Amino acid sequence: MRVGLGHDTHRLGEGRPLLVGGVRVPHPRGLVGHSDADVVLHAVTDALLGAAGLGDIGDAYPDTDPAYKDADSRLFLAETLLRLNQHGWGVVNLDVTVFAQEPKLGPHKDAIRRSLAELLGVEVGAVNVKAKTGEKVGHIGRAEAIACQAVVLIDRIGPV
Numbered sequence: 001m002r003v004g005l006g007h008d009t010h011r012l013g014e015g016r017p018l019l020v021g022g023v024r025v026p027h028p029r030g031l032v033g034h035s036d037a038d039v040v041l042h043a044v045t046d047a048l049l050g051a052a053g054l055g056d057i058g059d060a061y062p063d064t065d066p067a068y069k070d071a072d073s074r075l076f077l078a079e080t081l082l083r084l085n086q087h088g089w090g091v092v093n094l095d096v097t098v099f100a101q102e103p104k105l106g107p108h109k110d111a112i113r114r115s116l117a118e119l120l121g122v123e124v125g126a127v128n129v130k131a132k133t134g135e136k137v138g139h140i141g142r143a144e145a146i147a148c149q150a151v152v153l154i155d156r157i158g159p160v
Protein backbone atom coordinates (compact mmCIF):
# COMPACT_ATOMS: atom_id res chain seq x y z
CA MET A 1 0.00 0.00 0.00
CA ARG A 2 1.15 3.52 -0.75
CA VAL A 3 -0.22 6.96 0.09
CA GLY A 4 -0.12 10.13 -2.04
CA LEU A 5 -0.84 13.79 -1.34
CA GLY A 6 -1.94 16.42 -3.86
CA HIS A 7 -2.46 20.15 -3.53
CA ASP A 8 -3.50 22.77 -6.08
CA THR A 9 -4.68 26.38 -6.23
CA HIS A 10 -6.21 28.36 -9.11
CA ARG A 11 -7.27 31.98 -9.35
CA LEU A 12 -10.93 32.87 -9.98
CA GLY A 13 -11.50 35.06 -13.05
CA GLU A 14 -14.24 36.36 -15.29
CA GLY A 15 -15.29 34.60 -18.47
CA ARG A 16 -14.31 31.09 -17.44
CA PRO A 17 -16.50 28.07 -16.65
CA LEU A 18 -16.11 26.80 -13.07
CA LEU A 19 -15.19 23.10 -13.06
CA VAL A 20 -14.76 21.34 -9.73
CA GLY A 21 -13.96 17.64 -9.76
CA GLY A 22 -15.38 17.28 -13.27
CA VAL A 23 -18.64 19.02 -12.25
CA ARG A 24 -19.72 22.30 -13.85
CA VAL A 25 -20.73 24.60 -10.99
CA PRO A 26 -22.87 27.63 -11.95
CA HIS A 27 -20.97 30.80 -10.95
CA PRO A 28 -20.17 34.15 -12.64
CA ARG A 29 -16.43 33.42 -12.37
CA GLY A 30 -14.36 30.33 -13.14
CA LEU A 31 -10.83 29.09 -12.48
CA VAL A 32 -8.00 30.51 -14.58
CA GLY A 33 -5.26 28.25 -15.93
CA HIS A 34 -3.63 26.81 -19.03
CA SER A 35 -5.99 23.81 -19.02
CA ASP A 36 -9.62 23.93 -17.83
CA ALA A 37 -8.07 24.62 -14.37
CA ASP A 38 -10.14 22.00 -12.53
CA VAL A 39 -8.40 22.42 -9.19
CA VAL A 40 -9.80 19.20 -7.71
CA LEU A 41 -8.84 16.99 -10.65
CA HIS A 42 -5.33 18.47 -10.60
CA ALA A 43 -4.90 17.78 -6.87
CA VAL A 44 -6.24 14.23 -7.30
CA THR A 45 -3.97 13.59 -10.30
CA ASP A 46 -0.97 14.81 -8.27
CA ALA A 47 -1.97 12.59 -5.34
CA LEU A 48 -2.11 9.56 -7.66
CA LEU A 49 1.27 10.40 -9.23
CA GLY A 50 2.75 10.91 -5.77
CA ALA A 51 1.46 7.62 -4.41
CA ALA A 52 2.95 5.72 -7.36
CA GLY A 53 6.23 7.66 -7.27
CA LEU A 54 5.63 9.04 -10.77
CA GLY A 55 6.49 12.72 -10.25
CA ASP A 56 3.93 15.49 -10.59
CA ILE A 57 1.30 16.86 -12.94
CA GLY A 58 3.70 19.55 -14.20
CA ASP A 59 6.10 16.83 -15.42
CA ALA A 60 3.32 14.88 -17.10
CA TYR A 61 1.32 17.82 -18.53
CA PRO A 62 3.54 20.92 -18.84
CA ASP A 63 1.57 24.18 -18.91
CA THR A 64 3.90 25.38 -21.65
CA ASP A 65 2.60 22.69 -24.02
CA PRO A 66 -0.02 24.11 -26.43
CA ALA A 67 -1.60 20.63 -26.58
CA TYR A 68 -2.94 21.20 -23.06
CA LYS A 69 -4.42 24.66 -23.68
CA ASP A 70 -7.97 24.56 -22.26
CA ALA A 71 -7.54 20.77 -21.95
CA ASP A 72 -10.23 18.72 -20.21
CA SER A 73 -8.58 17.73 -16.92
CA ARG A 74 -10.61 14.51 -16.86
CA LEU A 75 -8.17 13.30 -19.49
CA PHE A 76 -5.20 13.97 -17.17
CA LEU A 77 -6.87 11.90 -14.47
CA ALA A 78 -7.88 9.07 -16.82
CA GLU A 79 -4.38 8.82 -18.34
CA THR A 80 -2.74 8.93 -14.91
CA LEU A 81 -5.05 6.21 -13.61
CA LEU A 82 -4.12 4.07 -16.62
CA ARG A 83 -0.42 4.63 -15.88
CA LEU A 84 -0.97 3.50 -12.28
CA ASN A 85 -2.87 0.43 -13.45
CA GLN A 86 0.00 -0.37 -15.83
CA HIS A 87 2.35 -0.17 -12.82
CA GLY A 88 0.10 -2.64 -10.97
CA TRP A 89 -1.66 -0.11 -8.72
CA GLY A 90 -5.37 0.41 -8.03
CA VAL A 91 -7.12 3.07 -5.96
CA VAL A 92 -8.33 2.07 -2.47
CA ASN A 93 -9.86 5.37 -1.38
CA LEU A 94 -9.68 9.12 -1.92
CA ASP A 95 -10.26 11.97 0.51
CA VAL A 96 -10.57 15.53 -0.82
CA THR A 97 -10.96 18.93 0.84
CA VAL A 98 -11.93 21.89 -1.36
CA PHE A 99 -11.31 25.41 -0.03
CA ALA A 100 -13.68 27.98 -1.55
CA GLN A 101 -15.28 31.10 -0.09
CA GLU A 102 -17.39 31.54 -3.24
CA PRO A 103 -19.38 29.80 -4.49
CA LYS A 104 -20.52 27.72 -1.57
CA LEU A 105 -19.68 24.15 -2.61
CA GLY A 106 -21.68 22.33 0.08
CA PRO A 107 -24.66 21.76 -2.25
CA HIS A 108 -22.30 20.32 -4.91
CA LYS A 109 -20.30 17.94 -2.70
CA ASP A 110 -22.36 14.91 -3.59
CA ALA A 111 -22.14 15.52 -7.35
CA ILE A 112 -18.37 16.04 -7.07
CA ARG A 113 -18.05 12.84 -5.04
CA ARG A 114 -19.99 10.83 -7.62
CA SER A 115 -18.00 12.36 -10.47
CA LEU A 116 -14.67 11.46 -8.82
CA ALA A 117 -15.82 7.90 -8.06
CA GLU A 118 -16.85 7.44 -11.69
CA LEU A 119 -13.58 8.87 -13.03
CA LEU A 120 -11.54 6.63 -10.71
CA GLY A 121 -13.69 3.56 -11.31
CA VAL A 122 -14.34 3.03 -7.59
CA GLU A 123 -17.48 2.85 -5.47
CA VAL A 124 -18.91 6.14 -4.23
CA GLY A 125 -18.17 4.98 -0.68
CA ALA A 126 -14.43 5.00 -1.48
CA VAL A 127 -14.49 8.75 -2.16
CA ASN A 128 -15.06 11.55 0.34
CA VAL A 129 -15.41 15.26 -0.47
CA LYS A 130 -15.26 18.01 2.15
CA ALA A 131 -15.89 21.70 1.47
CA LYS A 132 -14.41 24.50 3.56
CA THR A 133 -14.41 28.29 3.25
CA GLY A 134 -11.37 30.49 3.83
CA GLU A 135 -13.00 32.12 6.88
CA LYS A 136 -12.91 35.42 4.92
CA VAL A 137 -9.12 35.74 5.27
CA GLY A 138 -6.30 35.27 2.78
CA HIS A 139 -6.66 34.65 -0.96
CA ILE A 140 -9.27 31.93 -0.43
CA GLY A 141 -11.28 33.97 2.05
CA ARG A 142 -11.30 36.98 -0.30
CA ALA A 143 -12.70 34.67 -3.02
CA GLU A 144 -9.67 35.31 -5.23
CA ALA A 145 -8.86 31.62 -5.57
CA ILE A 146 -10.02 28.07 -4.91
CA ALA A 147 -7.67 25.43 -3.53
CA CYS A 148 -7.85 21.68 -3.05
CA GLN A 149 -6.03 19.06 -1.01
CA ALA A 150 -6.33 15.37 -1.88
CA VAL A 151 -5.04 12.21 -0.22
CA VAL A 152 -5.22 8.87 -1.98
CA LEU A 153 -4.38 5.33 -0.92
CA ILE A 154 -3.37 2.83 -3.60
CA ASP A 155 -2.70 -0.91 -3.41
CA ARG A 156 -1.41 -3.67 -5.65
CA ILE A 157 -3.99 -5.00 -8.11
CA GLY A 158 -1.58 -7.23 -9.97
CA PRO A 159 2.05 -7.98 -10.78
CA VAL A 160 4.36 -5.04 -11.45
Ligand SMILES: [Zn+2]
Residues within 6 Å of the ligand: 008, 009, 010, 033, 037, 038, 039, 042, 043
Ligand atom coordinates in the same frame (compact mmCIF):
# COMPACT_ATOMS: atom_id res chain seq x y z
ZN1 LIG B 1 -4.01 23.10 -11.44
